[in-house]
Amino acid sequence: MPAAASLGLPNVRGRVPLLAALAIDSFGGGCAGPLLLLFFNKVADIPLGTAGLMLTIATLFSIAAPAAVGVVIDRVGPRNLVMAAQFAQGVAFTGFFFGRSLWLLFLCSLVTTTGQRVFWSAIFSLLADVADEGERDKWFGLGGMMQAGGLALGALLAGWLLAIGGDAPFLFAMALNAVTFYLAGVLLLRLHPSHHQRTHQDSGPAPLLRKDRTFLVLIAANTLLAMCTMMLGVGVPVYVTEALTVPKWLVGVLIAATSVVLATGQTLVVRHAERRRRTDVMVVAGVTYAAWALLMALQVHISAGWVVPVLVLATACYAFADLLHAATNNALSAAVSPVVGRGKYLSYWQYSFAFSSVLAPGFFALLFEVHHELPWVLLAGLALIAAATFLVVARTAPRLSSARI
Secondary structure, three states: OHHHHHOOOOOOOOOHHHHHHHHHHHHHHHHHHHHHHHHHHHOOOOOHHHHHHHHHHHHHHOOOHHHHHHHHHHHHOHHHHHHHHHHHHHHHHHHHHHOOOHHHHHHHHHHHHHHHHHHHHHHHHHHHHHOOOOOHHHHHHHHHHHHHHHHHHHHHHHHHHHHHOOOHHHHHHHHHHHHHHHHHHHHHOOOOHHHOOOOOHHHOOOOOHHHOHHHHHHHHHHHHHHHHHHHHHHOHHHHHHHHOOOOOOHHHHHHHHHHHHHHHHHHHHHHHOOOOEHHHHHHHHHHHHHHHHHHHHHHHHOOHHHHHHHHHHHHHHHHHHHHHHHHHHHHHHHHHOOOOOHHHHHHHHOHHHHHHHHHHHHHHHHHHHHOOOHHHHHHHHHHHHHHHHHHHHHHHOHHHOOOEO
């Protein structure tokens, strides 16, 4: 497959159901995710700050999921965990469609955030399982591309729904996401990754993470960058619709444009950056995230005629940073993980996204109510701290000296 190889694509024969499931799942998430906070506020009549705090608390309760996945993943198998997570989230979004009480919506939020954590804690082990020898990083990139492609289409639909107005578009988004979760779960039933068994050594017990200070510091730094990735779905829709004088459908266009970049560029990044250290790529991503956040903060201080051009420039910065981060962060965690217990290490790496998802809704909603630009200014500072951390750790930890893509 010379053409596929030149594009950085792996062999996909027999693994198409997995790729289809990732795309379908992300399509529903791309539609419902940007509307979730607004759904709580507009349909369920929950104040924005309360809705953000509710999501933060629900995510906090799901914080043990990556550790639990790390304990059972080698016995249960990553495919079964991913499939169970899809069905659980389908049930949760069915509850969003029918529910209106604060406590029922909180329960559904708890189920969906726990399902998300289980999904992200197991999916990279599943991608590693289905990959042929030497193609693990390519599968990380291709999986991300399929998710980004589905997200782009879903975001376009979300933007169109926002422009309609009323409760019906939000209810449609919740129902659509539930259906896509069920479809993705059914597709995974057709996936049989037994052609690529883990070695006996790889399924052994993982070293104690509390003794692996380098890995813990990397998780902390990646948590700060993951905060930036969360803001595309959590902060941008609210900021654009509530603080800026631009058409509401622009939200979907911006998220879709970013997703198109991710859908088309990740495997190319893996191929062209293979001679660079992964930590250097993460530093560049952090600096670019900071530039994006500062441009977003600038929006409320410029004249109306400059808002859309600066918004487009900011989105381009975000897309470039997210492309680098998405193609690199999981490959970095796999590269520095020990051979024994790698699946557990990949599960624990997802704590960076678990922590950021706990913090992001409350972080944005509460700071936004103080000053509209405040969450973006603080986010830029966090991104720069993350970039500096990757730079320092790369110079001081011997095991990172050869951690290339």
